[in-house]
Amino acid sequence: MRARTRPELRAAAPAEFGRLSADEQERFLVHGERLMTNTRWEGARDVAVTDAMIHTIAAHAALLTAGFDTATYPYLNVRTVIVHARTIVTRGAQPGPARGVMTSGPQYLAGQSGHGRGPVLLDWQTAARQVADPDRGVNVIYHEFAHKLDQLDGAADGMPPLPTSDDETAWIQTLGTNYRRLRRRGTDGLVRGYGATNPAEYFAVTSELFFTRPVELRERHPRVYRRLADFYRQDPARRR
Numbered sequence: 001m002r003a004r005t006r007p008e009l010r011a012a013a014p015a016e017f018g019r020l021s022a023d024e025q026e027r028f029l030v031h032g033e034r035l036m037t038n039t040r041w042e043g044a045r046d047v048a049v050t051d052a053m054i055h056t057i058a059a060h061a062a063l064l065t066a067g068f069d070t071a072t073y074p075y076l077n078v079r080t081v082i083v084h085a086r087t088i089v090t091r092g093a094q095p096g097p098a099r100g101v102m103t104s105g106p107q108y109l110a111g112q113s114g115h116g117r118g119p120v121l122l123d124w125q126t127a128a129r130q131v132a133d134p135d136r137g138v139n140v141i142y143h144e145f146a147h148k149l150d151q152l153d154g155a156a157d158g159m160p161p162l163p164t165s166d167d168e169t170a171w172i173q174t175l176g177t178n179y180r181r182l183r184r185r186g187t188d189g190l191v192r193g194y195g196a197t198n199p200a201e202y203f204a205v206t207s208e209l210f211f212t213r214p215v216e217l218r219e220r221h222p223r224v225y226r227r228l229a230d231f232y233r234q235d236p237a238r239r240r
């Protein structure tokens with residue numbers, strides 16, 4: 001029987017956990033525990049999934065949900081997490097860098113979020129390295145679980161479910177404008193170029209920054225920061 005308890009979740013939590021309010025910590029732990037118990041944890045090929053891997057992945061995914069009411073479970077579409085030892089190679093036709101374009105060559109990935117209730121794939125080597133170096137602003141666990149939140153309304157379009165149509169309009173205006181600007185410029189010194197792949201990647205990449213380098217994201221892209229803060233119901237820049 002795996003140990004899936006709060007002390008382990010706390011021990012594996014990112015430093016940000018210590019900055020959360022008591023309410024946020026409680027929601028973090030509730031959602032994290034649910035993720036640990038509701039998910040099938042599988043290893044790819046030669047990987048034996050350890051408790052430490054499960055705790056680390058769940059504790060980082062839980063940070064994204066620390067603002068969400070515990071009356072509902074936000075990761076309803078996460079059924080299976082498959083841990084790979086290193087870079088994931090996928091083959092077959094997949095959506096390419098532009099809308100409507102498919103690519104068929106091998107793809108080298110640190111993670112992937114299957115559509116619908118498809119599995120989350122994570123390259124443990126990359127995840128562990130990024131977890132150990134949070135200030136770099138890159139974290140494949142935040143990235144893939146942000147995709148899962150985006151997909152809760154059925155579409156991987158870079159806009160997660162929002163309370164009102166006004167919120168949706170503001171989201172499309174703000175993130176759309178900044179996404180297109182990144183597409184024109186390639187990189188902006190903070191948001192990495194991968195975010196220009198499509199709106200879903202823009203949301204996932206800016207979500208990584210929101211939880212790792214929130215003060216810089218707020219400075220450079222205050223409107224994007226505000227939209228993400230509204231959605232996640234957290235203000236990590238103010239916690240710093």
Ligand SMILES: [Zn+2]
Pocket residue numbers: 143147200201204
């Ligand atoms: Zn992605």
